[in-house]
Amino acid sequence: xxxxxxxxxxxxxxxxxxxxxxxxxxxxxxxxxxxxxxxxxxxxxxxxxxxxxxxxxxxxxxxxxxxxxxxxxxxxxxxxxxxxxxxxxxxxxxxxxxxxxxxxxxxxxxxxxxxxxxxxxxxxxxxxxxxxxxxxxxxxxxxxxxxxxxxxxxxxxxxxxxxxxxxxxxxxxxxxxxxxxxxxxxxxxxxxxxxxxxxxxxxxxxxxxxxxxxxxxxxxxxxxxxxxxxxxxxxxxxxxxxxxxxxxxxxxxxxxxxxxxxxxxxxxxxxxxxxxxxxxxxxxxxxxxxxxxxxxxxxxxxxxxxxxxxxxxxxxxxxxxxxxxxxxxxxxxxxxx
Numbered sequence: 001x002x003x004x005x006x007x008x009x010x011x012x013x014x015x016x017x018x019x020x021x022x023x024x025x026x027x028x029x030x031x032x033x034x035x036x037x038x039x040x041x042x043x044x045x046x047x048x049x050x051x052x053x054x055x056x057x058x059x060x061x062x063x064x065x066x067x068x069x070x071x072x073x074x075x076x077x078x079x080x081x082x083x084x085x086x087x088x089x090x091x092x093x094x095x096x097x098x099x100x101x102x103x104x105x106x107x108x109x110x111x112x113x114x115x116x117x118x119x120x121x122x123x124x125x126x127x128x129x130x131x132x133x134x135x136x137x138x139x140x141x142x143x144x145x146x147x148x149x150x151x152x153x154x155x156x157x158x159x160x161x162x163x164x165x166x167x168x169x170x171x172x173x174x175x176x177x178x179x180x181x182x183x184x185x186x187x188x189x190x191x192x193x194x195x196x197x198x199x200x201x202x203x204x205x206x207x208x209x210x211x212x213x214x215x216x217x218x219x220x221x222x223x224x225x226x227x228x229x230x231x232x233x234x235x236x237x238x239x240x241x242x243x244x245x246x247x248x249x250x251x252x253x254x255x256x257x258x259x260x261x262x263x264x265x266x267x268x269x270x271x272x273x274x275x276x277x278x279x280x281x282x283x284x285x286x287x288x289x290x291x292x293x294x295x296x297x298x299x300x301x302x303x304x305x306x307x308x309x310x311x312x313x314x315x316x317x318x319x320x321x322x323x324x325x326x327x328x329x330x331x332x333x334x335x336x337x
Contacts, residue, residue, distance in 0.1 A: 003058050003121035004317045009047035012318040013059075013120075021117065021125040028077050028128045029069040030085060035119040036062030036144035036309075037333040038175065039238065040087070040261075042321050044114050048263035053114050061087040061112040062144040062334075063119025064134060074128040082140070083131035084147040085112050085119045087287050090127045103289050104155075120314060122337055132293050137301030145175060145307050145332040148287065150296040153180035153236070155288035156257045157187060160232045164188030169230040170209075171220070171246045172237030172260065173200040175332040180234050181209050182305045192227060194220045194245075195237075203308060203330055221248035230254055240266030247282070255281045309334045 001020050004013045023029045041059040043049055063085035067077055077083065091098050091106035098106050112118040112126065134143045153176050162168055168184040170177050173195040184191045185208040193204030196216035204212055213223045224230055229251030235243045238260045247256050247270065258268075270282065288296070299305055308331035312320055320333045 001122040002314065004314055005056050005058055006045045006053070007056050009045070009052070009055070013045060013321075015315055015317070018121070020123045023069060023071050023125045025071040025073040026127055026129075027071045027125050028067045028074060028083070028131050030063065030065040030083060030124050030126060030131065031068045032063050032065040032119055032122055032124060032337050033140040034064045034144045034337065035060045035335050036148065036175075037317070037320055037324065037335065038062055038148050039324065040148070041113060041120070042324060043261065043263060045321070046263070049261065057113075058117040058121050059113040060119030060121070060124070061085065061089075061114070062147045062149070063112070063124055064140040064143045064147070065124070067131065068123075071128065077128045077131055081131075082134045084134055084143055084293065085124055085126050086130070086132060086147045086151065086293060087111055087113075088290070089116055089130055091130075101289065104287050120317065120335070130290065132290050135297050135301050138297050141309060141311060141334050141336070142300060142307040143297070144334045145179075145309060146296050146300055146305075147293065149175045149332060150179050150300070150305070151288035151293045152176055152259060152285075153234070154183050154296050155292050156180065156234050156259050156285040157183040158292070159283055159285050160234065160255050160257045162187040162189050162232055165190065166231035167192065167228060169194055169224055169233045169246065169249050170204075171233060171235050171242045173204045174236070174329070176236045176259070178203060178207055178308050178331045179305060180236060181207050184232075184234075186299070186304055189232070192224055192230065194224075197327060200330065207306060215242070215245065219245070221245050224249040232257065234259060236260050238262045240264070240268070243268050247280075250280050252278045253280070254278075255283055257283045257285050259285050308332065311336050
């Protein structure tokens with residue numbers, strides 16, 4: 001099968017002919033139809049984070065396809081089912097985190113395209129219980145980005161406990177941010193979109209943002225303060241400076257939700273006095289559960305969200321990575337097989 005393989009962190013991905021994976025008794029084999037390009041895939045390919053994947057490996061965790069083979073013990077999926085291969089490729093189901101509804105914090109988890117081979121290939125293997133069914137009302141092109149960008153931002157809005165009429169500032173309008181704007185709006189929030197590209201701010205307006213702020217022209221925290229401040233700021237840009245800006249945009253009682261992971265494992269300088277006296281909260285949010293992903297698919301099938309994407313071929317993976325890093329992709333790249 002054809003796959004995009006990371007052979008070394010300082011080299012482009014290679015399109016290789018590799019064996020179709022053999023599945024275990026609890027796994028299914030999925031023939032891929034589409035897979036989205038997430039910034040996490042780029043971090044993985046470049047070895048940007050403290051815990052690195054081990055080359056050679058196949059990235060990808062926004063994969064959509066049909067099951068073509070099931071393992072001997074699989075009873076909850078069938079050949080022909082259309083499923084998603086998301087970041088959470090496995091969790092133990094028995095630890096404190098798993099049984100309390102936080103399987104994304106499981107210490108034994110396996111992550112697609114990072115600790116196990118992912119969806120940048122014509123076929124991929126995944127634990128059957130973590131192959132999330134995709135409803136008929138969601139296209140495979142749209143389902144890819146929803147499997148990570150969607151479920152990640154949906155969970156960020158959810159853990160922020162956004163209430164109707166609260167103000168939500170979304171920092172970074174790209175693959176994740178364009179969906180965060182829509183989920184915050186769906187919760188009844190007043191939405192402020194923050195980016196450095198006018199084209200992305202225009203996209204945010206078209207998707208329902210009430211206000212837009214160009215962080216390249218003036219301190220966004222000052223601009224948001226003039227709008228009354230943010231009850232919630234969602235940090236989706238990988239630049240550590242934007243985290244400080246997001247924190248400073250908060251009004252009293254505000255919540256900062258940290259989602260993006262900068263390449264340099266950056267640090268935040270949090271003013272203790274301001275945090276305590278003004279009752280501010282800082283929340284870390286990492287993707288979402290299988291239930292969250294089912295919710296995301298249901299919302300999209302109901303017409304509540306729009307995916308902005310460009311379709312390309314897997315052979316264009318390196319050019320696509322360059323385009324994402326250059327900021328020339330409006331939201332998401334989706335590879336079609």
